Amino acid sequence: MTADPHSAPPFDLRPLRPEDWEEWYRCLELAFGGEEEPPEERELWRALTEFDRSTAAWDGSSVIGSAGAFSFGLSVPGGAVRPAAGVTMVGVLPTHRRRGVLTALMRHQLAAVRERGEALAVLTASEPAIYGRFGYGQATWRMAVSIPSRRVALPHTPDPTVRLRLVGLAEGSAACEEVYAALVPLRPGMLERRPGWERLPLTDAPGSRDGFSPRLCVLAEDAATGRPLGYARYAVRTSWEGDVPGGEAKVRDVQALTPQVYARLWSYLLELDLVDTVTAYSRPVDDPLLHLLSDVRRVRPTLGDALFVRLVEVGTALAGRGYAAPVSVVLEVSDEFCPWNAGRWRLSCAGPDKPAACERTEDPADLALSVRELGSAYLGGVTLAALAGAGRVTELRPGALGEASRAFGSDLAPWLPHGF
CATH class of the missing domain: 3.40.630.30 (Gcn5-related N-acetyltransferase (GNAT))
Structure with missing residues (x-):
């Protein structure tokens, strides 16, 4: 049988080794146009690279894609600081785009984030349209x-x-x-x-x-x-x-x-x-x-x-922040990329300064939305009501949208003070 000349070539995903960092980082620079960063900045990013959280995509003996993560604490409504994976250094060489490399890197990375016990992943996007399909929602403005x-x-x-x-x-x-x-x-x-x-x-x-x-x-x-x-x-x-x-x-x-x-x-x-x-x-x-x-x-x-947020573990993430008003709603969550999140979740909290719970349930759903919308609303800067106005959240029980939208709010607008 003749091989399809248009089929994607095989590639391997491997943990980044220190001796491969230069090639890995040069791949990233080429993915973003090819200009080399000044030595001072390059040295900083090498020093900050977490090699156990960085992945290289290889085609034979050449690096053709990259993805990394930083271990951050992210402040959330209510004042807690929660562990979050700061997704970074994501790129694919122009010669290997639209062949599934990026999707494979993102799937591999989110599985690793979950394995580490982090309920959240965050990133800043060079092109926002790319990351919505992986469940990231725009959560902050600058x-x-x-x-x-x-x-x-x-x-x-x-x-x-x-x-x-x-x-x-x-x-x-x-x-x-x-x-x-x-x-x-x-x-x-x-x-x-x-x-x-x-x-x-x-x-x-x-x-x-x-x-x-x-x-x-x-x-x-x-x-x-x-x-x-x-x-x-x-x-x-x-x-x-x-x-x-x-x-x-x-x-x-x-x-x-x-x-x-x-x-x-x-x-x-x-x-x-x-x-x-x-x-x-x-x-x-x-x-x-x-x-x-x-x-x-x-x-x-x-x-x-500015910041895009991805709920890697819906229950843990929603229970890990505070809420501005009492809330008890059942969320029907869709998540094709991380199917362990899909299904119905009951979010309940008695009000500000009270602990929240988010657990699986078989009760009828009050709101239907995808994990992307939850990411957008998570820090309180994008309201569920606004997302519903765009047709991205569906109210299934009258009054549930207003209740949830108020609860997800924040007194201060969320803000990312620096990039990564």
Whole structure:
């Protein structure tokens, strides 16, 4: 019998070995267009690679696909931080696309996540359309702002108890990590940074600066004790039109323990000398900054997708978060990619600060949806009611949609503060 010339060639999935990392990572770079990353960034990602969570797809002696995962803690509604697989470094060479390589990598990875006992997998998507078929739902948005700093005002009252201090990135790292760690449980979607991840905001390759200065760090501290209260990391690109300065400050991140310190840090950024525009590309959609500025229309906020969430174990994941209101609903869940999730689940919780339960049931279903919709709603930033309006959730018992949609809500919009 003649072989089908269009059939997919055989390929093998194998755990990544340290000696294969360079070829594996080069495969990823080629999958994303071929440009090599600066050595500083490349070294960081090698150091952070979890080899026991990384897989290479091989065609003979060549790596033709890659997939990895990082071990994160993810903050969820209610303040808990739950284990989550941070899916990363996923790519297939252009020569081997549409042959089942990506599907095989995703299936293999989700089975491994389940075996490790993690109920959640999360990722950021280069192309969002790809990952819906694997059960990932968009769960958070990011907001970009471009602020004409000379055209807006941000009121603040000088506070002698707070001191601002400009420090080097490495010098300020421990204080920044202390502030960041305190904030993680307060907003869903934030990642608990494990050892080694403090290096991410410190990596500042000259080849990636696009004309901006080396990254700067300003610390806000208690003037009496020196205790860190907040920080901002940013870079500046100066420019001139004749004798008139028109520079730009690009904000990497701003975090603070109190509203007063948060306002003080933004005042500092908006008052930088020789700067006309302050830009930030990843802020929460409910950023208090929008309510501090004198003219929000000039900010022109724009939205983009951020974190995608996949429930690997529906029962464990839904029981592992808090709920904003009492709820008792039976969910008819479809999940073709991870069939162990399919079927009816009763979700019950007496209300905020009460433990939740999610168990198999034979009771009639109140809502019908796929695991993708559960991923979108999981962190409280996408409502089940909105998904129902798009025809993606079906109400089977009158009133069940409103009950569940309210319960899944969050006081603060979920936000992913940095990529991976």
